[in-house]
Amino acid sequence: MSEQSVKAEQPAATVPAAEGDSDMLVRRQTAVYVYEAPLRLWHWITVACITVLCITGYFIGSPLPTMPGEASDNFLMGYIRFAHFAAGYIVTIAFIGRIYWAFVGNSHARELFILPITKKSWYKELWHEMRWYMFLEKTPKKYIGHNPMGQSAMFVFFVLGLTFMIFTGFALYGEGLGYDSWASQMFGWIIPLMGQSQDVHTWHHLGMWYIILFIMSHIYVAVREDIMSRQSLISTMVGGWRMFKDDRPD
């Protein structure tokens, strides 16, 4: 695999032809390094944490059947809550690290946070991608980074969703730590903003389902695109290299 710069949007070696199969730009591009190691590490840490958070969060809301024996012999809720808070801390620190990486990493590291909403062509491509999902387009476009639809979903569901969960989560966490704790000082203002503690619980709980919707669609799309699109996906998030399956133009 050669590491060619595929940035060449108007490559010199383009040979436009008249009709049929030859109606393509001939270009050799096989693999690009898109996701650097820290970003991939972050992705899989986040996957692990969010899985733990959803499972433990669900059982905080609807606890398991009552434990037999003495209270002093059991600490089930304690462990579940501990796992939730520990994963909460890790996912938050990792997310802060991810934001840092958006500044120092390559251009693909910024895609998660910055939607090119001022670019006209982006909307056109978004529409194209939506048509591809509605089976109205025969071929999707090639993307080195995220396609516009994936990028939007990641921003709206993941970035906003996780930020919401972190803010409400630490507001709730501050209630347990106490009024003078750092968490209460930093995030406690959220509680009166949303009404009272019970409202924050309700919203935090709903937020879980919002994130679950993202995960469901995200995994489906990752697998589907891996099979049906013109580039690799899952192996890209593992090894960092984007492989293209054909030499036809974007």
Add this chain to the structure above:
Amino acid sequence: MSHIETFYEVMRRQGITRRSFMKYCSLTAAALGLSPAFVPQIANAMENKPRTPVLWLHGLECTCCSESFIRSAHPLVKDVVLSMLSLDYDDTLMAAAGHQAEEALEDTIEKYKGEYILAVEGNPPLNEDGMFCIIGGKPFVDQLKHAAKHAKAVIAWGSCASWGCVQAARPNPTQATPIHKVITDKPIIKVPGCPPIAEVMTGVITYMLTFGKLPELDRQGRPKMFYGQRIHDKCYRRPHFDAGQFVEEWDDEFARKGYCLYKVGCKGPTTYNACSTVRWNEGTSFPIQAGHGCIGCSEDGFWDKGSFYNRLTDIHQFGIEKNADEIGTAVAGGVGAAIAAHAAVSAIKRLSGNNENSEDTSA
């Protein structure tokens, strides 16, 4: 203006002995969580400071705060505090009535401009120019604004004055409004609860009278010393919560064993109050000790947060009441079905050769 009596002079005039007075000072120190070293300081303040008058107004309310207040655990505290309060204006407790009472109010406002504390029980309804609550022939909201104008500080007794409570529950036809939304230029101390605990009420007022300053307040204006923690943080059933031992049904074995009431909707984890430490009726018990979950009576809008037996609020926007998990599973189910359908169509398209992408895979 004549000589203003000190607290001590008032108490003596009310027939309280020096011995009882000293006892009161040590009880006060204990109630406020201060060390015995503070007792002489409190006594000294009471002996020398001019008495701070308290005006106690009643708006739209059920008088449960007053009822609670006069049942303060220690009769001495109650007597002393009452003797200091009822002198001025409290239409429930004072001897005067009618015009005489309204005159007493005016007198106090005139005489102690900027010095007195205004305690408000209940709240003003603002709809129809406040006509839903008339005191002495005038809307309560006018009396409230008038009395607050020269007050040093305002105490909002109970959930009514603090948040609105039942009369402000949706759809709130009279537009009952909590005090802090009507009086915006005075320090307001919220003492929520339906009613607040007697010892919390006497504790707050004693603190203000003896130290001549406001107790430390939290973000929402509640005294930290009584509202700094949730019921859940100091609940004696908490070990069962951490162990994962819950009452599953009201009449099960676990209810008899006194397990945690979380699963039957206890709102202790979201309610700031002192019930699990101070308790009720002279420290006898509190709802959770009696086997019922907390209903969150001291929290903002607790009437509008759904059933007393659900920890989370139901969501009405979907026509039928649904909780977060029901909505979540329904939507996730819908998305899951859509994904399955989409996957099926994708597979068919692919098999029927509609998709040529993968044929010429080169990577």
